[in-house]
Amino acid sequence: MRRALVVRGGWDGHQPVAATELFLPFLRAQGFEVAVHETNEVYADAEVMSATDLVVQSVTMSSIGHDELWGLRGAVEAGTGLVGWHGGIADSYRNSSDYLQLVGGQFATHPGKEPSLRVGDETDNYLPYTVEITDLGREHPITAGLDDFELESEQYWVLHDDLVDVLATTTHPTQPYHPWHRPLTSPAVWTRHWGKGRVVVATPGHTPEVLQHPSVRAIVERGMLWAARA
Template structure:
């Protein structure tokens, strides 16, 4: 029996309880015993964290103590897997050591939901997380992230230049242009190693409709399994 800890909370806009409830039955079906925590105190419990094969986090716009961050990071370095999606992992805390662990941090998204495409990188098309996943059409938030070049990027999204939905119009009423003048392609799904542990991140998942979209659900479920402790 494998052991998973689900840690959820923070801003309700990312529906941490319904979102994690989507994946708990999947984990149990894969032979995990699942323990749910609605606070971050478990990260400061070294014995409990060392016993976990996987930590699934959905916690947005919160605060983590140095002790909690150190406990999580130490567990991952020792082999505990760490996985999550959207703001629940890369928009969680303002903590430098935590950002090193995840390999990325959210900095911006265009106003509202936008139509865009998640594209699997051709040279990663046989990776077990994204195998047989074609381009995925999305209507949701598109995350601009700052990321570590050591990440293994599996899929990307592109920000096209054009009218800036976040900016006021020019004095003559014409739309203000985006500050970038050419397409910017950014990581959207990646993995990384941190010590003996594995980390999986997907930036897709603002709402339940995103996570229940079949290819996104498949990517997320595969990512949870990929990140699990390697024995």
Template sequence: MKRALINWGGWEGHEPEACAELFAGLLRREGFAVDVVSDLGVYTDDAYMTSLHLIVPIWTMSQITPEQEAGLLGAVRGGVGIAGWHGGMADAFRQSVAYQWMVGGQWVAHPGDIIPYRVNIRDHHDPITQGLDDFDMVSEQYYMHVDPSNEVLATTTFSGEYGNAPWIAGTVMPVVWKRRFGAGRVFYSSLGHVRQDFEVPEARTIMLRGMLWAAR
């Protein structure tokens, strides 16, 4: 049986506990044994970390110690998959550039806050996005600094009409990507500001498929 760790905490505005419960249930239906933990200290337990197939971090902002960071990055480098979403993965540990390197991106803005926007599927053949059409969200449209080595599966285009930022009009921004970090698979989706966002079927499907891909 595959084993997953969902580790949640940080800023409560992203509803980390509710999102952890949602995906713990979905992963258990896929046959995973799932540990739901609210403690970064678990990352320092090398034997436990290397026993995992998947790590799902949900820690918006917050701080990570050098020992915790080393344990997390070491597990992924060694082959444990990691998958996450929105600020819970790409706005965590802002002082840790090594963590950001693993993720492949970092949130920097969401002009207009909660707005309607379109998600465009870029790769219709990848198993994570196969069979999905472009779809609409009403949520935070994440403007990110991203690693050009990411394999981008979906994007969004900024209109420039929100947040007093007309200079970003026409900017095409990655929304969903996958990458490697050492022997580990890394998956990220910027969708999922709050649990309700995953009531959009495409957002939930993409995230669950990304977790399964990361866990091999």
């Protein structure tokens, strides 16, 4: 039986408990023994990490200690898969450039609505946008058979490097109330090989409702199976 470690916490706005609970039945149905931790301290436990085949992380912001960081990095390098969505993986541990290097991309912002339409809550950053499957994505096991799809949620603008394999993108348009001068295409779903391990990041997933969109859920679930140590 393979072992999955679910690590959740950080900023409550991304509902890390409710979000991760969506996927626990799937993992168990796929034959994983699942352990859930509410802090990242488990990453420093070498015995646990060496026996873990998949880490599912939902920890927005927060911080990570030296031993925890290098425990996670070492496990992935040795073959443990790492999967997450939205801020739970792409906006984790802002204090650590070494974590950023591991995942390959970092949330920068989510552009908001036209100022006169903002009401002062999280919906100010909800925009209709398209997730477009790339040519690579149309052939990859995580996204093969999926069509481009529409969401109305936070549209992540991500800073990334060239070692990510981009399976889907989203394009931020120019608007008169934003300071950039041409559209910017940002990765929305990517994979990364790190040592013997595999990393999967999906930027949609601001709420459990977004995670239940059929295409988003398929990407996360397929990503777990693809990333997990065989």
